Amino acid sequence: MTDGLDLGTLDLMLDALGDFVTAALPEERLLELDRDDLCPEDTVRQMCGDDLGVQLAFVPEEYGGMGGGAFDSYRICERLARLDLGLATSVFATFLGSDPILFGGTAEQKERWLGRIAKEGILFAYGATEPEAGSDLGALRTTATPVPGGYRINGRKQWISNGSIADAWSVLALAPGGPSWFVVERGAEGFSTAPPEDKHGIRLSNTAALYLDDVYVPAENLVGLVEGKGLTQAQNVFGYTRLMVAAFGLGGGWEATERAIRYSLDRVQAGAALATKQGYTHKLIVPHVVRLEAARAFIEETATRIDAGEGSLNTEGAIAKYLASEAGNAAAEAAIQAHGGYGYTKPYLVEKIKRDVRITTIYEGTSEILEMTIARDRWQQHLKTRAAHYRDAAATVAALPARTGAATAALALDGLAAVLEGCRAGRLTRNQHVLLRLGELIGYGEAAASLARRAAAALDGTLPEKAERRFGPAALAAISRVFAREAAMKIAEEGTRWVLGALPEHAATDSAATDPGAADPTADYGAAELDGLRAGEVRQVQRGLLADMDLIADVLYGRADPQDPS
Missing domain, CATH: 1.10.540.10 (Acyl-CoA dehydrogenase/oxidase, N-terminal domain)
Structure with missing residues (x-):
């Protein structure tokens, strides 16, 4: 701790x-x-x-x-x-x-x-990724061959931040005992770096390939002095490092959004500032603020748990990075649109921010890798608990104060349980795309719960001392209500889409044609479980959405007190 x-x-x-x-x-x-x-x-x-x-x-x-x-x-x-x-x-x-x-x-x-x-x-620099392995650390080809007093390392590393300016590099290589980390120091014979990559964004960072040609590394530079611990050591830090990249997505997205807010206060169209136009604020500003703050809630909750000694929390780190990087990238894209033609020019900087924040959906695990990581872990939880995992979570969230949108967040979690049951009944996780879409839905559902908990803590004055406090309790509760509605609707609609979308298109028709009296055993596999989505309730809780978005816009534009907008 x-x-x-x-x-x-x-x-x-x-x-x-x-x-x-x-x-x-x-x-x-x-x-x-x-x-x-x-x-x-x-x-x-x-x-x-x-x-x-x-x-x-x-x-x-x-x-x-x-x-x-x-x-x-x-x-x-x-x-x-x-x-x-x-x-x-x-x-x-x-x-x-x-x-x-x-x-x-x-x-x-x-x-x-x-x-x-x-x-x-x-x-320092982190030398794990290889040209042909990408995010798959288990497919590395760089080798470390024992020699008297140490090892000879041979291989290539790609996309290494600080690649050509570091003083030392942690390099993952395949030793006889398995994947292992080695510290390579500047000046080592046979070690060189390529010219920096010409990148789409983050051009102020140094990114370069590493070349290791029979590089001698003394035995004391084997991390831990035991071979074969490399992948375990890498796994031990994913929760933390992905949380930090999540913070990058959060920061980049918020910086772009802040610039769009400032621009809209001064830019006049049709006789009024853009800041006064609901079509502008409710499309290009408010939804992105809501998603960024949902990601923040999950980041802060996960960081608190890591500091409390709960372990590496790799899946939670994956959820945090997935949510924040996707939200940050979308917010920066909207900020360009919010600036109109000026947003497409370099002096307004949102064009640069968009190019920069794009990398957060790629490095330290692509969004697709994260979706797979999230889905596989939570799928196992669903199976082990016989569908109780998200139902129990829903019951806990539902007990939070109503004004936080907790009941709607609970609907989202109940919906996850129903969708996962539909996938189990239909054996749908054999479809990789379905598994990835589950990862997205799980991220939204868990973020809705996390944001409701954060809003509840703000209401009762128990937020962590070092928590970010831009929004007061009432504004944060409104943000939570808006996101909970989005999460519940997304899970209900897209969960239904993928469970039913996996059904054979003509299964019922073909069965009836061959034997009109026979029940088709495949016609409804997985579909019956969707009754648990409570779609009618999900539609009903959308009431009040525009009023909450109005309130958030008023807070963002200084038309209401951020600490007490009511």
Whole structure:
């Protein structure tokens, strides 16, 4: 269990980050670096040195750091992403690269490498992905062959953040005992990097391939000093690292949305500011704020649980990243539309933010990998509990205060149970696409529950001390109600679509043609379970949706008090 930074220290770090980056990289400079595809390595090193010391928040106290927890890291990563996502990626790459050591290294290795990060500000990189393996770490081809005193590593790594500017690289390679992590230091003979990739976005980050040609690594650089622990060590950090990328999606999406809000206050169309037009706010602003805050609720809840010592929470990390990255990407896309033609030009920056935030749906696990991860885990929970998993969760959520939309969130969870039962009866998870769509629906259902819990905590004054507090209890409850309606409707409609969509199109007709009196055993497999979706109730709870969206818009545009919009 970790308490992390105290609130005062966290706030100072967030303020210092904003002041430092704004001074070092004003918007004109950001646009120049983006145009020229340059990583501001000097700024990255200053941020991880005596000038700022952001790296200290990520390193445990016993190795010279400040011992920040997952909650602190989420808040810092969100702030970094709002400043520039490419820069955020460069800073975060060091902590991603050192995570195998933090979670799997010996005491001496932690003291050596984490100590150097804290005291010297050295940069690390995480060398896992390969050209032909992508997200499949089990398919790696890089090898580590034992030789006297150490290993010879041969292979290629692709898409490595900080690839050509790092001082050390954690490299995953196949040793005789299985996949293992090794620390490769700058200057190692046979080690080289490719020129930086010419990327669509995050052009302020350095991304380069690694070439390892008979690179000698001493035995003491084998992380943990035991072969074959590499995949386990990687799995141990997915919950945390994906949570941080979720914070990137959240920060990028919110920065784009804030710019759209500011633009609409000044832009006049047909005699009135865009901010006054419901067609603008209720399409391009409010829905994205709602989805971003649903993702935030899940991020904060997961970070709190990780800090409480509940384990790596890999599935929860996957849900958080999936929700936040998809919401952030959609929000940035809407921000371009919200600016009209100006949004398509570089000086307004939303075009750049959209290119930057797009990567969050790809790195640290694509959205499709995450959908599969989510669906497989929760499918097993559904089977093990004989369909009780989400029904029990629904009953718990339904007990929360009504004004949080808890009853609607409970409908969403009950709907998940019904859809999963339909898939079980029809054996539909044999269809990969159905399994992925279940991952999406599960994310929405669990986020609705999480947001209802966050709104309830705001109402009774029990939000975590370091929680983000832009919205007061009443506004947050309205946001929760809007998202719960969306989640319940999405699960009911799309769950029905995929369960019924898996039925053979002409099954009933063909059966009746051959034997009109025979019951077709395949005509309704999985369909009967959909009665549990309570579709009529889902439609009824949509009442009041526009009024809640009006309230949220009023809060966002300063027409109502964000702490008490009523």
